[in-house]
Amino acid sequence: MAEKQICQRMQKMIRPYLDDELSGRDSAQFIAHIRECEECRHELETSFIVDYAVRYLDEGKMDSFDIKGMLDARIEEGEKRLARRQTLSVLLWIGIIVMAVIIVGILISFLLPELFSRLTDLFRGSIEYISGGAVHE
Numbered sequence: 001m002a003e004k005q006i007c008q009r010m011q012k013m014i015r016p017y018l019d020d021e022l023s024g025r026d027s028a029q030f031i032a033h034i035r036e037c038e039e040c041r042h043e044l045e046t047s048f049i050v051d052y053a054v055r056y057l058d059e060g061k062m063d064s065f066d067i068k069g070m071l072d073a074r075i076e077e078g079e080k081r082l083a084r085r086q087t088l089s090v091l092l093w094i095g096i097i098v099m100a101v102i103i104v105g106i107l108i109s110f111l112l113p114e115l116f117s118r119l120t121d122l123f124r125g126s127i128e129y130i131s132g133g134a135v136h137e
């Protein structure tokens with residue numbers, strides 16, 4: 001039952017997928033589902049073929065196209081694009097983390113001596129206060 005709902009959702013994505021209108025996450029889900037679900041893949045093939053039929057039938061080019069092969073190529077291209085996008089975002093995150101570490105490192109090297117000398121002053125101050133107070137009384 002839940003599976004049927006997933007299929008319905010995926011089949012609604014067929015049109016946007018063919019029109020290249022799916023977001024990255026949607027198209028990742030869609031392609032993953034198409035790989036596993038015979039029924040949805042068949043729906044996609046049908047829509048794809050109809051798409052090409054409408055576009056090329058008039059020009060008589062239909063027989064020169066390996067439509068299934070084209071669809072396979074398209075799905076693979078989509079997967080590659082997603083993988084590339086994932087690699088890019090991983091690289092971006094690594095960049096951000098490296099930058100953050102560098103910035104934190106710079107901040108620490110500037111702030112630590114300052115903090116340390118303040119603590120020393122404070123410590124010295126309170127020792128002087130305690131010993132000074134003892135001497136005066």
Ligand SMILES: [Zn+2]
Nearest residue numbers: 007037039040
């Ligand atoms: Zn399905």
